[in-house]
Amino acid sequence: MTTDQASPLDGGALRRTMGRFATGVAVITTEHNGQRHGMTVNSLTSVSLDPPMLLVCFTRGSRTVRTVSxxxxxxxxxxxxxQEAISNHFARRGEDHFAEVPLDQGPLGVPLISNAIAQLVCTVGREIDAGDHVIVLGNIVHIRQRDGLPLCFFSGTYGDFHDRGNPAEFWYF
Ligand SMILES: Cc1cc2nc3c(=O)[nH]c(=O)nc-3n(C[C@H](O)[C@H](O)[C@H](O)COP(=O)(O)O)c2cc1C
Structure with missing residues (x-):
């Protein structure tokens, strides 16, 4: 890859540039009238602690955002x-995403993926049109976390988190 060079602002270059932002990986799960849908995302952001809110950016028209809505x-x-295999599984179009995936039944009838390092359940607050995506603001109603290391994602590739043992120094509140 070319380094330290400005690129024309096309979709591929933008995807590669934003891919320099390392993230975790989440799967969004939902069910409506007995139909379950889910998709892998990394556009997850914590928004507000009080009230508790988060956001996810969904490709407009994806099956999952329609069902979430x-x-x-x-x-x-x-x-x-x-859970790398689960990430790939929920990123493939047209599969029965829930076949053979161990699930927990969450509050509000929301299916949750067993052994995830955290599980949250949200009600939809607002949906905001944003270009070719839809930003869904979720009001968080349930949280659960367990020990374990995260699946990481950087430049289109999975990776591992290595703890430097240095807690971040920041001022909050
Ligand atoms: C690591 C990773 C992160 C992804 N992040 C997003 C995302 O934030 N938003 C999105 O719309 N799609 C994202 N995708 C792509 C979707 O998972 C993929 O398009 C999926 O097939 C959509 O499912 P659906 O159309 O059945 O709802 C991501 C894929 C991977 C592998």
Whole structure:
């Protein structure tokens, strides 16, 4: 890859540039009228502690965002380093995403992925049109976390988190 060079602002270059922002990986899960849908995302952001809110950016028209919209609720499953196969599974179009995936039943009837390092359940607050994506603001109604290391994503590739043992120094509140 070319380094230290400005690029024309096309979709591929933008995707590669934003890919320099390392993230975790989450799977959004939802169910409406007995139909379950889910998709892998990394556009997850914590928004507000009081009231508790988060946001996810969905490709406009994706099956999952349509179902999230209808169900008005969704689950957020933060994947562990052992769940790379689940990330790939929920990123493939046209599959029965829930076949053979171990699930927990969450509050509000939301299906959750077993052994994720964190599980959250949200009701849909607002949906905001944003170019070719839809930003869904979720009101967080349930949280659960467990020990384990995260699955990480950087420049289109999965990776592992290595703890430097240095807690971040920051001022809050
Ligand atoms: C690591 C990773 C992160 C992704 N992040 C997003 C995202 O934030 N938003 C999005 O719309 N799609 C994202 N995708 C792509 C979707 O998972 C993929 O398009 C999926 O097939 C959509 O499912 P659906 O159309 O059945 O709802 C991501 C894929 C991967 C592998």
């Amino acid at each position: 209808r169900a008005a609720r969704f689950g957020v499953n933060l994947l562990s380093a052992r």
